[in-house]
Amino acid sequence: MKIKEFLSVVFVLLFSVNAYSGxxxxxxxxxxxxxxxxxxxxxxxxxxxxxxxxxxxxxxxxxxxxxxxxxxxxxxxxxxxxxxxxxxxxxxxxxxxxxxxxxxxxxxxxxxxxxxxxxxxxxxxxxxxxxxxxxxxxxxxxxxxxxxxxxxxxxxxxxxxxxxxxxxxxxxxxxxxxxxxxxxxxxxxxxxxxxxxSVPEPSTLIMLFIAMVLFINQQRHNVNRG
CATH class of the missing domain: 2.60.120.260 (Galactose-binding domain-like)
Structure with a gap:
């Protein structure tokens, strides 16, 4: 998965649990x-x-x-x-x-x-x-x-x-x-x-952020090895 594609998934996940009030x-x-x-x-x-x-x-x-x-x-x-x-x-x-x-x-x-x-x-x-x-x-x-x-x-x-x-x-x-x-x-x-x-729990946001950082680092590592 490319970085751009991964970020798109994270964006969708974040906004799918965003707060709504009316x-x-x-x-x-x-x-x-x-x-x-x-x-x-x-x-x-x-x-x-x-x-x-x-x-x-x-x-x-x-x-x-x-x-x-x-x-x-x-x-x-x-x-x-x-x-x-x-x-x-x-x-x-x-x-x-x-x-x-x-x-x-x-x-x-x-x-x-x-x-x-x-x-x-x-x-x-x-x-x-x-x-x-x-x-x-x-x-x-x-x-x-x-x-x-x-x-x-x-x-x-x-x-x-x-x-x-x-x-x-x-x-x-x-x-x-x-x-x-x-x-x-x-x-x-x-x-x-x-x-x-429906407000995202802090733990959910933290896990998504950590996953994003790890994924980006892995992609950079793969590029450097290549």
Whole structure:
């Protein structure tokens, strides 16, 4: 086999195990670039949409919009217990895996203690129970009173696939401190994607590289002997 032919084979092998990813379904208005709450539902203290209050708002930064859930009474929030923003999930998938991701930012002026304002993110099926990405009771992000920000991404367990009546819930829980009146959760870039991934293991690439080097050296040796 000539060197050129061998390299062609290696090239084909490498790209036959290359990674592939493609979005099949996405949460409606997940990036909030409509600058409204279309495709989302609001609930305050389990009584539904509170109407024109400060519990839910859109942060519009020169057209770059995100959602804000608040328990800040100075901004007109009315929740005594909790505010939840949620959206129905399309869990349809024909192949691959479902990947859920979003950006979050929790901020305010509470003291971060046990009784402080907190937030958590969960999956819900309307039974009153909350679930994590494995389909177990719990949360995607456990309740936290720490002011911070981050990007979250997780593959959902296959038990969710093609199910109905599931929602993604973002909740801000009001605390019971004297300062528990001033916390906000910002969310943006909420996405649900069907991804198919086949990534070559490092050992596979190393073996192919070693084989290529050995083959080239052998070819050079044969030429020198000739």
């Amino acid at each position: 979005i099949i379904n996405n949460i409606g208005n997940g990036d909030f670039q409509r600058c409204d709450f279309q495709d989302w539902q609001k609930d305050t203290d389990s009584f539904g949409d509170p109407g024109a209050t400060g519990d839910f708002s859109i942060n519009n930064n020169a057209g770059n919009c995100s959602a804000v859930i608040s328990v800040d009474i100075s901004d007109g929030a009315t929740a005594f217990n909790a505010n939840t923003l949620f959206t129905v999930l399309d869990l349809t998938v024909a192949s691959g895996e479902l990947q859920l991701s979003f950006d979050w930012n929790f901020s305010g002026f509470d003291d971060g203690s046990f009784l402080a304002d907190s937030f958590f993110v969960s999956l819900s099926n309307g039974t009153g129970n909350l679930f994590n990405a494995n389909g177990e009771l719990g949360h995607l992000i456990e309740a936290s009173s720490i002011y911070d920000s981050g990007s979250f991404s997780v593959l959902l367990d296959s038990s969710f696939y093609n199910q109905t009546n599931w929602t993604l819930d973002f909740t801000v829980q009001a605390g019971f401190n004297a300062t528990s009146v001033s916390s906000k959760l910002g969310i943006d870039n909420v996405s649900l994607a069907s991804v198919a991934t």
